[in-house]
Amino acid sequence: MIQTQNKKIYKAVAETVKQVSSSSYFIEINCGEKINIKAGQFISIYCNGLTLRRPFSVYSNKNGKIGILFKERGKGTKYIKSLKTGDLIDIIGPLGNGFNIKDKKSLLIGAGIGIAPISFLKSQLEERNITCIFAGGFLNKNEIPIGINIDKIYTDDGSYGGKGSIIDYIEGLINEYKPEIIYACGPLIVLKNIALAGQKHNVETQIAMEKVMACGIGVCRGCVIDIKKDNKIVNATVCKDGPVFSGSEVVWR
């Protein structure tokens, strides 16, 4: 088991931002110390003058350096992209619960930028010699980050691997690999389909959710989703109760 540690504010140092696909970037953040992080946990980054920190799933964690994968979507990610080697960066982490790793034959599914925590999870499963297969879905081959180790790739336009949305391949993957557990991250519609397929095939699913957050620590209640608990529908915060939920507890709409 990975012993996770308490969240903390780090005045860290940015390393070079690298473009790793047509639309995604990779940055390593040097925190100056080793931090224990479970795959699925995230960090929040203060973006120079913006009120809300931006949350990012951890993509890698080596030698005191946290790596994240991101796309330029707005002011926050524009700021992160502009960082130069040696720039100070204010981060809080590790946040959230992370995947609850089980010693079971695992199917890992990542779609789009949702591959980030799944790729990190794969490395943690492999460290424990847990059998796993990683399937990734992208819009096209130019979207596939360089250096990522994915076993099965699907692209919407068929420019690499199987053609079509990864949603169309979920059933096939389950039938072919007979996983005992599925871990996933990606757009809501992908997660919903994975959770429902898991229920149908009686396979446990753990899915990492995303939502706009203010505090990142469970205080403001800004990022709640509906989950089922004791036959009732209750609020759960993505930032603290999640971001990883059991696919069967989430109320899908």
Added chain:
Amino acid sequence: MAVDFSKLTVNLNGFILENPIMTASGTYGYSSEYNDFIDVSKLGAIVTKAISLTPREGNKHIRITETKAGMINSIGLENVGIQEFINKKLPVLKENNINFVMNLAGSTLDEYLETAKICELNKIKAVELNVSCPNVKSGCLEFGTEENSLYNLVKAVREVYKGFLIVKLTPNVTSIEKIGEAAEKAGANAVSAINTLKGTSIKINRIRGKFQKETVQGGYSGVGIKPVAINAVCRLYKVLNIPIIGIGGIETLDDVLEFFAAGAQAVQIGTANFTHPDIAEKLIFELNNYIETNGFKDLDELKRELRE
């Protein structure tokens, strides 16, 4: 060596704060979430998330959005309810030696009164009456915008609750002076100003000539509301005898001093807690350091000079 903060003490009309830095309701939970970042017991006081008679689930739609100079929230007073607060949260606050104010919200006069009675029964030292939440349909804000309703509410609560009673004022009124005076006349021990401004954001995503809209209507907070808050505090300071706790967009020591200059006796840090969860503690150190290095006798002297 421990830093001596004794010059920062504030006597808020009988409610003693070790320093004037408080944290605002809704931005600090019930405080334990901040333990990893700072020693919460060092704060002047924390104000809890709004507590109502029964648990509330809050709003279903999108709850937060960022704006150019702050954020809009539409949480809808999601909270555990007073019983759960008394059973689960109160012991933790006491155990950790945290000076706190319980923010009390309701929809009807009866609800406010029932909750206030439970506060009295459980010897809750200080209550901040939330009459200004813009995110719930009934009650709440209505009490805060009409002086007669407010007077009746505060007077009724005053009769059942004997502790320190703060009334949190909304800026969404024509004359905040009249509302403040009604609170004072009804027996409030202090007012806090301001709650969030009513705001709406419509984020428009342009996708090839089509629009995808995301609308959030709720309470606008953050650095952008500071001038409105300062204006409210200035106006209240002219007409009230009870102390004023300033709230609105505070991020720096200069902001704190600005509220003192306007007439505030203490301040609450709100949205900035989200951006920098250690900010409240930092401001205490900075304020203390400023007083020490500039030879002020104490905080009261600093405030007097700021108001001259």
